Amino acid sequence: MERFVALDSFRGLLAVAVVLFHTYVAQAASENPLIANAYLFVEFFFVLSGFVLMHTYENRLRTLDDYRDFAISRSARILPLHLAMLGLYVLLECGRLLAEKLGVGFNDPAFSGATAPEQFLPNLLLLQSWLGQAITGSFNYPSWSISIEFYLYLIFGLLVLKGQGHQRQWFLAIALLAFVQLLFPFLPLKTEIFRGLSCFFAGACTYRLYVWIKQHNQGQFGGTLLELACLIAGAAVMTSDLPVPKKGVLATLVFCVTVLTFAFERGLVSSVLHQGLFVRLGVLSYSIYLCHAAVIFVFKSAFIVLGKLLHQDLTVVAPSHDAPLPFMIRYIATGSVVLDNLVVLVELAVVFAFACLTHRYIEIPGMALGKRLVRRKRTPPCCDGNIQPQR
Numbered sequence: 001m002e003r004f005v006a007l008d009s010f011r012g013l014l015a016v017a018v019v020l021f022h023t024y025v026a027q028a029a030s031e032n033p034l035i036a037n038a039y040l041f042v043e044f045f046f047v048l049s050g051f052v053l054m055h056t057y058e059n060r061l062r063t064l065d066d067y068r069d070f071a072i073s074r075s076a077r078i079l080p081l082h083l084a085m086l087g088l089y090v091l092l093e094c095g096r097l098l099a100e101k102l103g104v105g106f107n108d109p110a111f112s113g114a115t116a117p118e119q120f121l122p123n124l125l126l127l128q129s130w131l132g133q134a135i136t137g138s139f140n141y142p143s144w145s146i147s148i149e150f151y152l153y154l155i156f157g158l159l160v161l162k163g164q165g166h167q168r169q170w171f172l173a174i175a176l177l178a179f180v181q182l183l184f185p186f187l188p189l190k191t192e193i194f195r196g197l198s199c200f201f202a203g204a205c206t207y208r209l210y211v212w213i214k215q216h217n218q219g220q221f222g223g224t225l226l227e228l229a230c231l232i233a234g235a236a237v238m239t240s241d242l243p244v245p246k247k248g249v250l251a252t253l254v255f256c257v258t259v260l261t262f263a264f265e266r267g268l269v270s271s272v273l274h275q276g277l278f279v280r281l282g283v284l285s286y287s288i289y290l291c292h293a294a295v296i297f298v299f300k301s302a303f304i305v306l307g308k309l310l311h312q313d314l315t316v317v318a319p320s321h322d323a324p325l326p327f328m329i330r331y332i333a334t335g336s337v338v339l340d341n342l343v344v345l346v347e348l349a350v351v352f353a354f355a356c357l358t359h360r361y362i363e364i365p366g367m368a369l370g371k372r373l374v375r376r377k378r379t380p381p382c383c384d385g386n387i388q389p390q391r
Contacts, residue, residue: 002055004052004055004262004263004265005265005273005274005279005282006262006263006265006269006270006273006274007048007051007052007259007262007263008279008282008283008285009273009274009278009279009281009282010044010048010258010262010273010282011044011045011048011282011285012278012279012280012281012282012283012284012285012288013273013278013281014038014041014044014045014285015041015281015284015285015286015288015289016281016288016348017034017035017038017041018038018039018041018042018142018289018292019288019289019292019296019347019348019351020035020038020344020348021035021036021038021039021041021321021322022142022292022293022296022322023296023332023343023344023347024296024300024320024329024330024331024332025331025332025333025340025341025343025344025347026316026318026331026332026333026334026340027333027336027337027340027341028337028340028341028343028344029341029344030344031321033239034235034238034239036321037238037239037247037321038238039322040238040247040248040251042145042195043195043199043248043251043252043255044199044255044258044259045145045149045289046145046148046149046152046195046196046199046200046203047199047200047202047203047206047252047255047256047259048203048259049149049152049200049203050152050156050171050199050200050201050202050203050204050205050206050207051203051204051206051207051210051259051263052203052207053153053156053204054203054204054207054208055207057070057156057157057160058160058167058207061157061160061161062161063161064161066161067157067158067161069374070153070157071153071154071157072370072373072374073370073371073374074150074153074154074157075150075370076366076367076369076370076371076373077363077366077367077370078126078146078149078150078153079126079150079366080362080363080365080366080369081286081287081290081291081358081362081363081366082126082140082143082146082290083124084358084362085140085143085290085291085294086120086123086124086139086140086143088140088294089115089139089140089294090120090139092294092297092298093110093111093115094110095301096110096301097110097111099301099305104304104305104308106301106304107317107330113135114135114137114138114139114141115138115139116138119134119135119138119139120139122134122138123138123139123140123143123147126143126146126147126150126151127147128143128144128147129144129145129147129148129190129192129193129196130147130148130151130190130193132188132189132190136190136192140290140293140294141293142289142290142292142293143290144192145192145196146290148192148193148195148196149196149200152196152197152200156200156201156204159171168204168205168208171201171204171205172201172205174197174201175197175198175201175202175204175205177197178194178197178198178201179198179202179249179252181194181198182194182195182198182245182248182249183245183246183249195248198249198252199252199255202252202253202256203256203259205256206256206259206260209260210260210263210264213260213264220266221260221261221264221266222261222262222264222265222266222267222270223266223267224266224267224268224269225267226261226267227261227262227267227268227269227270228267228269230254230257230258230261230262231258231269233254233257234251234254234255234258237250237251237254238251283359284352284355284356284359286359286363287354287355287356287358287359287362287363288351288352288355290358291351291354291355291358292351292355294354295347295350295351295354296347299332299343299346299347299350300315300330300332303315303332304330313333314332314333314334315330315331315332315333316330316331316333317329317330317331318331
């Protein structure tokens, strides 16, 4: 089956951009207008997921057994790392509780607010972005988008299975209605739900456009100029002064064109994205995305503790680029531009190293388990293991 290497590398680079978005180091180069709007790259992830799942599963979901295998595979891909990171966050909160008992204070008490005990079960079930009473960005906050995506997988599979050939019309209708909700809210549901619905199913529709172009245009779509135009358009939209809902919708449309363009891999930028480091980032993208918040938490906590020991403020509380006022966040602030940028580089290096470990020891075994479960379900009982067929 065709693999979109350039798009995979693209996802890895944008995962790194999301890491930079969350570093919050006062004088670092990462505090620039593009990175300050990198929350919109989650829209790209949703678009790409819809595109890739349409490519992989549109013609493979025909029976309930197919859907069961699909659900097992998707669960094995998503859940092991999510559960591991949730467990790690509980341990980090225990560490924060111990530090508080030793006299080291933080912004909020341990196991309160976004890490309160009542937030654990919604996170465990990946429902934090769906339930109105749950805090969307609780515990391992990047997992809010995994919460949306996991159930979008299941919805997608059901629509393909039961669509009877009309799923494409359903996908287009869902995407359009979700865009309308984002621009003109009328349903009392979380915005994140409609960010996911609009982008994911727009990505699925983009795949159908990709197939149509390949069939009717002999694959001549794309090229270096179009790839560069997509990058420039994306940066322009993200750094614009448009209101957030309009910016998100426009960015999604640009991302759809970007995914479509880079799927053909006909330009110089695509060639660069085929190089080793970028391919590796693509492979590690899920681990980078899901692990980085814990690493940043540890770094920030370490600077708070170090500041206490040195009797010097190494952090400052300032307005966040992640949320409107009066929301404030703690930044690492060494007082030196060079040191601040060095902190960011070290954070990136640790995130990359940690992602390598989680990919090797959690993601890969999880996917292998999913494959074994699917094979076991598919194997007739009379031919399984040591059980011999009846004569």
